[in-house]
Amino acid sequence: MNILSGRFQKFIRNFTQLIDTAGGDESLLIPRGKVILSQLVAADDWLPDRYAQPHPQYYQQYLLHADPSDRFSVVSFVWGPGQKTPIHNHTVWGLIGMLRGGEHAENFCLGAEGRPMQACGAQQLRPGVVESVSPITGDIHRVSNLFEDRVSISIHVYGGNIGRVCRDVFDPQSGTRKPFVSGYSNEGEVCTTSAAPLRVL
Ligand code: FE
Numbered sequence: 071m072n073i074l075s076g077r078f079q080k081f082i083r084n085f086t087q088l089i090d091t092a093g094g095d096e097s098l099l100i101p102r103g104k105v106i107l108s109q110l111v112a113a114d115d116w117l118p119d120r121y122a123q124p125h126p127q128y129y130q131q132y133l134l135h136a137d138p139s140d141r142f143s144v145v146s147f148v149w150g151p152g153q154k155t156p157i158h159n160h161t162v163w164g165l166i167g168m169l170r171g172g173e174h175a176e177n178f179c180l181g182a183e184g185r186p187m188q189a190c191g192a193q194q195l196r197p198g199v200v201e202s203v204s205p206i207t208g209d210i211h212r213v214s215n216l217f218e219d220r221v222s223i224s225i226h227v228y229g230g231n232i233g234r235v236c237r238d239v240f241d242p243q244s245g246t247r248k249p250f251v252s253g254y255s256n257e258g259e260v261c262t263t264s265a266a267p268l269r270v271l
Contacts, residue, residue: 124150154214171222
């Protein structure tokens with residue numbers, strides 16, 4: 071991953087230092103992490119083209135950095151025109167920094183078993199904006215490209231090796247969950263020790 075710029079390397083140094091200090095304390099990690107990620111997405115001149123490539127059918131998740139102890143990972147999320155995720159959770163904290171274009175994020179709450187999922191808030195993210203998700207405050211959402219005619223890109227930081235984390239997608243009508251492991255769109259160049267099975271949505 072050495073084609074990533076000095077700006078990104080500085081971001082990784084700062085974020086590693088934060089994790090060293092804050093450990094798993096989200097009350098420290100999330101506000102301080104937002105400041106560090108804001109500095110990274112304040113300029114859109116550093117992400118190499120290879121990590122900004124959309125796929126005609128599927129949104130892409132390129133691994134940019136994996137902490138050697140799996141304490142955090144950083145990915146670029148690339149949306150082709152009109153692409154969206156299913157409703158999903160994360161099971162770890164996450165920060166979402168908008169780099170290019172825009173996203174529409176809809177939050178959901180689990181209702182009674184077998185009942186439709188409840189929408190509980192939505193945001194539109196524009197370049198430079200940083201949002202967070204957390205299993206403590208709510209981490210179930212559906213995200214879509216705000217645009218039907220252009221690519222959007224956000225940079226995400228997660229409290230684990232997100233492509234290897236076992237999490238869930240949800241059926242909007244019944245709330246029924248189905249486990250999945252996302253993997254990475256650049257699996258070929260990713261080297262990690264985890265042997266979890268992969269299924270890219
Ligand atoms: Fe998400």
